Amino acid sequence: MTMEEMGRALRYTAAYRPLLDTPELQTLRQLLDGLAAEDGEGAAEAYAKLFYLLRQGGYHSLGDWLYDRLRDESSPYAQLMERGGQDLELEKTARRELELFRTLAQTDWGTELAKLEPTAELPRWMAECPFTVESLTDFYRTHGSGLFARCRAFLWEDGELFPVEDPDCPGPEEMLGYELQRDQVIANTRAMLEGKAVNNVLLYGDSGTGKSATVKSLLSLPGFERLRLIEVQKEGLADMPRLIRTLSGRQLKFILFIDDLAFDQDDKTYSVMKTILEGGLEKRPANVAIYATSNRRHLVRQTFSDRAGDEVDASETIQEKTSLAERFGLRIPYLALNQGEFLELVERMAALYGVEMDKQQLRTGAIRWEMRHPGRTPRTAKQFIASLHLNNKE
Template sequence: MTDTVSQLNRLIIYRNVIKDSLVQSMLSIISGSASLSQTSDWYGRLLEKAEHLSLRGNLLHQYLLYLIARDENVFSRTLQHSGGKLGKGLQQALVQDITLLQEFFVTDFRQYVDMELLGNYEPTVCRDQHALTVLQNAFLGVSRRPEELIDMLVQYYLRYGYGDIAGYTAFRWQGAIGLTGIEHYDTIRLTDIIGYERQKTTLVKNTEAFLSDRPSNNVLLVGARGTGKSSSVKALANEYFSRGLRLVEVAKSELQSLPRLMEVLRQYRQHFIIFLDDLSFEEFEVEYKYLKSVIEGGVETKPPNVLIYATSNRRHLIKETWADRSENLDELHRADAVNEKISLSDRFGIVLSFIAPSQQEYLAIVSELAHKYAIALSPEELKTAALQWEISHTGRSGRTAQQFINHLVGQQIE
């Protein structure tokens, strides 16, 4: 079995894989140099990873595939710029690495580790692992030539990316830290948002054009709170993850670091929606100028794989004051002041209005949610209770309807 250890130590492209602490410990166990305490510690850490990553099946295989999927190396980075083309030298090094990894995947480890525990593991929470399943089918399915596996890896990295980009649906940007993957991202889908079909259709068509590298627009979603503006944008990232769409949340306080974010996103083939939620500016705030500069194409232009989707309660993002209309200003200066206020909104090619639902639309949302959650009330009882809830809360909206249904579900459970 020392051959397995020495073989993996010959990896070139996937050198980071064997530098992983869990892989190092596993190789020590296989070579017989690990103590009983070190072996027990390895089991514990591997199970923690399996639960955290929702790995299932043979954990030795699954964890190694996870590392391969996420690995940032000369191969995965090169593909982002070459469009899938590989030089002869890189291809030759990959054939050697893939051959070594194939030998690992067919090795019988039963005499070294407890495969009854690790061979068919079921995590407590099973999450969708579609991206990882692609590599499972490649490496653990029928026997394939190394060249075939390389082609499959090329398609994987082109589609999903590498590193955290391959593993997260959405990110949070902070200039001082960089991109941070959001661990528990909202799982909402567009079908969960009731009503607003025209707005959702426009978003879908624009986003699909963007993913197909056809002309597309930045989008401003405007309207009352609780009408589904933010949820619609978040849902897009879930709908199109497998097509390479990622969402990046940027706070207003981070707008000045947008040029740095553009430079980071430019290096990937994946497509990114920069999400500016609940965006508006007071008269004294000047952060909007950084956003205008990026959209208009300042020193650091917006790369073609980036769009900006913003939500706001205001049609004009910058607050207009009476001073802007003052008679003390001459006509030219007054026009300049007003134009400055509305010019940012004009930079968004699509503006979608999310108007608070009418009573009939509100009741339709309540009815559909009640059916989804199997609420045991007659239509008349449901209508009466929903209208009472609306009056005593924040008015009619999809959010108010969902809160009402949550209340009813809670009462039923009691």
């Protein structure tokens, strides 16, 4: 393919049209035009500018830059592959353009330029391409594109998705205790990844027992690469139906995570949550599940006046307020440990974090710590272990 032919093909890019607006490809077009017109000086200037732009972005080759942009760009072809759809004309166009990008990446522009400007001392970059059409297509099918290809954890705030580049996701080795509870959560999530119908999940119980950590740790499990976690604040529940619609039909699986969920008596978002979980006309997509944590089993705060008021159907009102939790198909209790379980957890955690101490001394210290910090939970155990590290440093 000649320089003129490559320049013409690049100008006619359709499936990946937005890439033409980037400074890198605008400069590449200038380089192609200069080489086609045998304008050595103009081509050399464009070449030098392109080298600068690539290095400024941290790239050592045009191929590496293209690979990142093709994955990050939420193109029509990427969306089609992610959703498992079919559009023969779009597929043909996109594949032709991807082959063009491969040719551009593999072209030794320094050698081409040397034919016109043999005395020009210009920097070089590698003429290589890190992707094929099939590997990039497989990437779209597995990881999607755009935000969902770059990150696996997100915040839903003010009706927008914000990527979390470095989420706080504990690894499996850090999750000690409550194995039976976590196994239920993992099994439900694995079933969703396998395309099966699953339940929404409510993890309820004492504070510090690891409910939130259980959900966040799902992202660190092997084989769960197609899982995305979106944390939704209670204030954002009203916008959740709109978010769910945007996720429908994708090959990726999404957990909408609501941490520390609880409602007051007259909370307006209560009815919204009921509709989202079950009962609305709009069906929840099979690739979306809602996982919530709460310190309250029934989610809705009750007062004695609820039971002693003058309402005729007070019992029905109470039942209505406590029915929300029942709309979660899987309800998993996280209760405080007994003393034996707590001490066993402390020992395991001490081994994990490299604490060397006499077993009886460790247990005695843990009991004293727990008496001053009520709650036999993983959080209390971790705080105790951290205190031992601090004392050792002192």
